[in-house]
Amino acid sequence: METSTLRKTLLHTALLTTITSAQAQLYFDVNAATAGSGTPAAAAWNTGTNWTTAAAGDAAPVAWTNGQAAIFSAGTEAAGTWTVTVTGTIQTNSITFNGATNNTIHNITGGTIDIGTGGLALDASAAGGTAGRSKTISSAIIGSGGLTIAANGDTSAGATTNTIFTLSGANTFLGNTTITSGVVGYTSNFGDASNNVILDGGGLVFNTTGNFTRNLQIGTSGGTLRNYGSATSTLTGTLSGLGDIRRTDGGTAIYTGDGSAFTGNLFVDRGTFQAGNGVLTANPVANISNITLGDSGGAGTMRYQLDGSFTLATPISFGNVGSALIWQGTDAGDVMTINNQLGIAETTGTLRANSGSITLASGADVLVGTVALTSTPANSATAVVGTLNVQPGTLLKTAYMNIGEGGSTSGIVNQTGGTVT
Structure with missing residues (x-):
């Protein structure tokens, strides 16, 4: 432990x-002085004599007395x-x-x-x-x-x-x-x-x-x-x-409050943790120490969905090959900037831009199994296209580059420097 x-x-x-x-302890007991508590489908707390002072339930029953500690129940439940x-x-x-x-x-x-x-x-x-x-x-x-x-x-x-x-x-x-x-x-x-x-x-x-x-x-x-x-x-x-x-477990947990005072670690063992709802303009959990996505038993997803731009200062690691970090900006000009460590091997995890841009800035050291770019909504005239910008002073190692993921015909890569392997 x-x-x-x-x-x-x-x-x-x-x-x-x-x-x-x-407090004195009273044990719930509906079978009088017989050991055990009995098997009531329904019983009263404070009318009648449905309590005992004996843990085994083998003493005469008593009425409830206020101020006592209630234990359900006497004997073998x-x-x-x-x-x-x-x-x-x-x-x-x-x-x-x-x-x-x-x-x-x-x-x-x-x-x-x-x-x-x-x-x-x-x-x-x-x-x-x-x-x-x-x-x-x-x-x-x-x-x-x-x-x-x-x-x-x-x-x-x-x-x-x-x-x-x-x-x-x-x-x-x-x-x-x-x-x-x-x-x-x-x-x-x-x-x-x-x-x-x-x-x-x-x-x-x-x-x-x-x-x-x-x-x-x-x-x-x-x-x-x-x-x-x-x-x-x-x-x-x-x-x-x-x-x-x-x-x-499954499903999605969406956080839209003020989480600036949370400085612990986040483990997304399963399902999705989403920061923002497409309306918030700033990262609501900017001060998380570390994020781990998935474990040996399953995948986890972290999605940032904001109407604004921010720099991802939290180190993120992938604990399962199916885990993903997703950026979903509301507008084309919304940017998630990465300038630190992301991932530990080019065989595990996905970095995805559903919409808006992911910019790898100086200092970024990104190792992921897949880089995926798509658009939201997919194949729509009004779609916001996912874009990857690779700037000088960056390193990106990945096994797969999936541009237009999921049947989408959109996705943009701009490289002005850095190394992509």
Whole structure:
């Protein structure tokens, strides 16, 4: 385990210990003093006696007491789908979904969960990334504290897609949400509009096409953006932090906010990460330290789509032969200038101009498998043609030069100096 990940795990454990040690723990249990918790399809949180102080579930049941830490559930957790209903308002600062070997889907619904000023620690990490273990809290969460979520789910590329943690209530809590593991659905209600989402070991999952407007911070343990299938996510809030972002699975993640305060690395393991939407005039993620496209298991694409010109200051490497760096300027005069290292071998990766110009300026050292030039829209009288300008003091090594890629009859190369091999 990497040092930063181990440190984050220890800090999260310490946080949960601090919160729960100040609270008595109550285990959900609907089968009286019989060991285990029983298998309720539906049960009440705070009416009746559906809790026990015994972790094994073999003690007499008790009623819920506000201020306690809630654990679902006693004993060896049963399989199936549980829906637990809150009536009125309950108060807790800790909810844990335990049981690593179960396939339980948990739903907490109804009423209000008051977290006061102490925040709420939500822990579903024991469920792991196995399919069929989603957790949903649709009760309203109120209070002036924030949330820490150790979610279930898997952040890796190609992992299970139907085990997600979701907050769907009419939440108004006033603190930030920190995600330390697993994946949380992007449609979740993260409370007050001013609250930030902090990815510090966990991720957001985009299982449908939609917008994410929250400000996003990336902690030292990094964060993951997962797009299932062909889903397109558009992120419009600020982006900050120095941890790494890992972009996994298919679809496209479009960023149009102010990411000037993000200085970490970007790994596009799968799918596409797009900077700009054809309207922005400046690179919104200009201060990324390094970008890696794809890995041994699949290709990734980085696309800059701007109505303006910029100099690409971020070193980019290709981790898969099918990975691509794409420039798509809105107008013919829009230029992406490269004056540093791009790629490490002339057998891997593609540098493509869909429209506008790519200029290799003095200092550019470009090694890619393919240079491709096309036009947008292809073969149209109004097309903006992709152009490559090779200037003095540059080196371009490539195995293939594809002018008019994809059936397009357009593409221009201008060489005024440098070396092309």
